[in-house]
Amino acid sequence: MTRPDLQLVARALTTPPHALAAPWLPHVRAAGLGGALRARLPQDHPWRPALRADALGQGARHAVIRRAVFALYTRWLDAGIPAILIKGFALAEFEYAHDGARFYGDVDVLIPPDPETVVRAVNVALAHGWRSDGLHAHPEAWTHESVHLLSPDGQVRLDVHRFLPSNWLAGTARSAALSRGLWQRARQVNWQGVPALRLHPLDEVVVAIALGRCWGGDRGGLKGADYLDLELLCRHYGLQAAELAAHAAHLGATQTWKAFWQLCNPLQGQLELRPAVTAPLLQAAAARDGVKRRPQVLGRLRRVLELAPYLFTGLGDMLRAMWAVRRGGDPRTHLQGWTPATAVHIRLSLPQVNRTVSAVRLLTRWLHPRQKREGVCVPRAYATYRALRRLGYPAVFVSGVARSGAGVTGHAWVESDRGPLDAYGEPFNRRQFRVLFQWPPQD
Template sequence: MTPDPAVLVRALTTDPPHVEPGDVPHLLAAGLAGQVRVRLPEDHPLRARLRPGHLALGARHAQIRAELRPLIAVWAREGIPALLFKGFALAEFEYSTPGERFYGDVDVLLPADLPTVTRAVHLALAHGWRSDGLHAAPARWTHECAHLFSPGGHVRLDVHRLALSLLSGSPARVQALTDALWADAEAVDWDGLNIWRPHPRDALVINLALGRQWGADVGGLKPADYADQVQLLSRHPLSESDLQRRAQELGAGHTWAAFRALCDPGRRQVNLGGPHPALVRAVRRDGVHRRRARWARQLGRVLPLLRVMVPLLPDVLAAWRALRAGGDPRRHLARWTPAGPPRALPLAEVHDVISAARWLTRLLYPRQSRIGTCVPRAYTTYRALRRRGHPAVFVSGVARGAQGVQGHAWVEDVHGLLEAYDEPFNRERFPEVFHFPAR
């Protein structure tokens, strides 16, 4: 289900949380069961109902931690500094129990030079980890330079070379912000492993506020933005003047001020939803034009993609016919799935097919939203990848919210979510109904 923002705001900003029995499904869906439960009195009747969600996130974190630490240990022995940040690191180091903080992937920042990244990935491969191939295509690097998957399959490790998305500004500006993060980073003994963590001030300003507002989520706020601030501000001696001064040093004074105006634990205020116009204006005043940068990057790829779009026309036509025919999607998918074992395509070719399918879908279904075009896009992408032999997987999910039941479809592969598909939270938003072919 889609959580009700009013329920989440009330649960986050009241202490002890003012929650009712009908709020429990919303808290579970938002990953806030543990965060709310630990703040309830011991005799509160809802603690028992929130306990399974709290324990489930804690168990998941323990599994991820167990599979991640051996790789970090290998890197430490080889002299590769690893800076852990964002969700996993906050759950591990800042919250009283890791089951209080939901996160998806694990994020680590490595030095940006090609030899270090290459050596780090090769060490991971030698110890049973898998890569989707991004590390071997530097021309396609964004702020991330590798995606690694643990031997047990519980960890997707996003390896960053830059602290923020390149949508945040020029490469020089993003590099300067990354250098600033490294300069004040703190060495931490993680139960016998030497790692790096952002200075708490930078965890708030750079990773939290700028990471959200100068990236793809400009103008939006999430429950974790409030909860993370509560933890960082309560555990570290950070004053408002120190944080504002740091933001000014980084050229982000307007963004930080607008962010705090909408999300401030000191005033028990958080305004979920968005995009919030005040935040969008503040980001622009700080010189970040995310949409302009994103469209410039997209348009810069259109001409090279023409050579891919033309061969995709049979796939687009097949998707259109399947939509008109209706019925069980698996009937069409089975017809498009060649017999015999698949073979993984090079990452560059996978990205080109996904991008070309997205552009063609936008052109052919201009009046519909992304959700409205999800099935033709997924059909086209699946058929195009399978026709080339790549092990694509069609996934159908559904969510229940205030507006009723909403379905969605997307494409993954044997590694899971595809970065180029640009829908990283599908599995959190839309619990799976089926996937094809069965794994």
Template sequence: MSAALLVRALRDPATVVGLDAAGWNSLIAMARAERLIGTLAFRLEGQAVPDAVRPILTDAKADAAREARQAIWEADRARAALAPIGLPVILLKGTAYAAAGLAARQGRFIGDLDILVPRDRIDAAADALIAAGWEWVKEDPYDDAYYRQWMHELPPMIHTERDRMIDVHHTVLPLTARQTPDAAAMMADAVLITDGLYMLCAEDRVCHAVAHLLADGDLQGGLRNLWDIHCLLADIDPQALEARAARHGILPHVRQAQRLAAAIYGAGARLTLWDRLVRARLLARNGWGQETRKALVFAFFVRSHWLRMPPLMLARHLFTKWRKGHRPQ
């Protein structure tokens, strides 16, 4: 069994009809593991589900709604903190979808607050947030230096009272990554949501989601990210997206994401061999919600670091993390 059961239910909710108890257990376990249980709950509205399943789906929708409210409140608090220094808040990822009422918001769980600010204002932004009650999470000098020198964001911060984290980005991929999206253009073309809160334009929202999925990470939780992309693509001008992706240097990744989204959540697409490997990684989960294909998962973990930095830097970084006791999960 693989996460194909979950993606079938998201693509065509009617396929859940006839699932036995073991099938429902597997579907729910996979959805929880991929943080898609809230999305699944919305997709299954109107479907006949067992009595034992209904409260699970109801709770998932309530949890997602609560997280959306919390995320929007945190965005407003960040806006209040940064307004005195003249910095607008450009929201990224789930909080942007929730604040703007986009289709991708439905049932989506939201973790940290992600915002984008100009790199030359990054220290001023950090000072303003600290004054408003946030503090640094990372206490390790190596990790702190690593974030500041090589990453696309500051070390994570957490609010001392609300226990909510914020990631302050100055671009969308690490500075050592092979692709270098035009963060200045993203900020210049950001669109107003309301009251000092902005989000990336439609094409850049897709480009950012694609960069996060295919040009940076190890594909952990990738089914949720691909669902975001699937939803975001529904209202996009294909030609405008092609032009924007080319400007950001990620056109091959955007085209691959379009194929994968169509193959997994849409009407189908012809996949390359590399696409099939990515799909296999995305679907590597069993009926208990546990990751399978450990060798493939580890290969994508190594690839994620390979994408982020040159070989010698990668070797030094991995050795340092290994000495500190870090092991891939």
């Protein structure tokens, strides 16, 4: 798969259609912006035929996702569970003119943060065939998200938020206060005859996009879609620079917004996507707004103590995995030997699963320090599968391939019987890779 040149992507999004240069096209497509850019081009533009497949593929995918999300959303409404549609899915559904014009990964919703509401929402989803990763049963482990749900057909991953933006840097109290404001300002829209909640346009821009990038896990990394989203929202709702700055100031994000607007300003045609440029500027601005990275020493020490028992037992799993890789042969032979003959009856707690997966990831990094992800995916997946199965957990080993330029790239990973493992950190593998086989085989 082509790695996009972010400078060329930014130029393609900020350049008038008649001045687009042919070498930029593969970089736009690799960034997932083909459908979005096609929607902006005149009918006779030479790029439109090349981008047609991108738009059709994204449109078909959005239609599938819309059906599943709409059905669950209406059932939540019937149960008296409010939910605000946020981020990429909401923008694709309500702001973009064509279904294939806005690529996004998972679907994000914001629901009230109290455990009772979260559990009720999950129970409704489970009753209609959705699967939960189990996080909802562990409030002590919640971050800005309280659960991840997978649709019955496995095509939709729903990230259920309790806070927006993330509390990772902003802190729980601040994120909770900002989230309460989002609920107070939320607007009701008509969604196929159903009343649905969306963020206020000012919150869509300042909180969901800007603070979402600067105060959370992205830590100052911007995406091309941010520019397109801001451009649409500003145009649809007549948002002006002074109004956006005033809202940011009201939220205590004056410096963060000022820096973000310098880097991503569709009113002036300005966009910078290179992390080496954006991250230092945005992190420094966030710090001036009181959002600072927490001291790492104590956190790392606590993490090492948590993982120590798992690292000790996981080392044996990793060494066996490395031996299997060197031996070669059909992976299913090794996997069958690591799969207990009796049915799995034990379901580990979510913290146990997460620590087992994290320990193997850390061991992989230590024992393969010079190799990239693609070079260690098999030993990591082998070791993770073996460790989880040894503990009685119903892990699933998956092998897939994807086109990479003129060749093919292979990849291996591990899921649970309910879908992607959040701790594994690769929730979209089945979209990026065509599955060759999984073990144990599907019934």
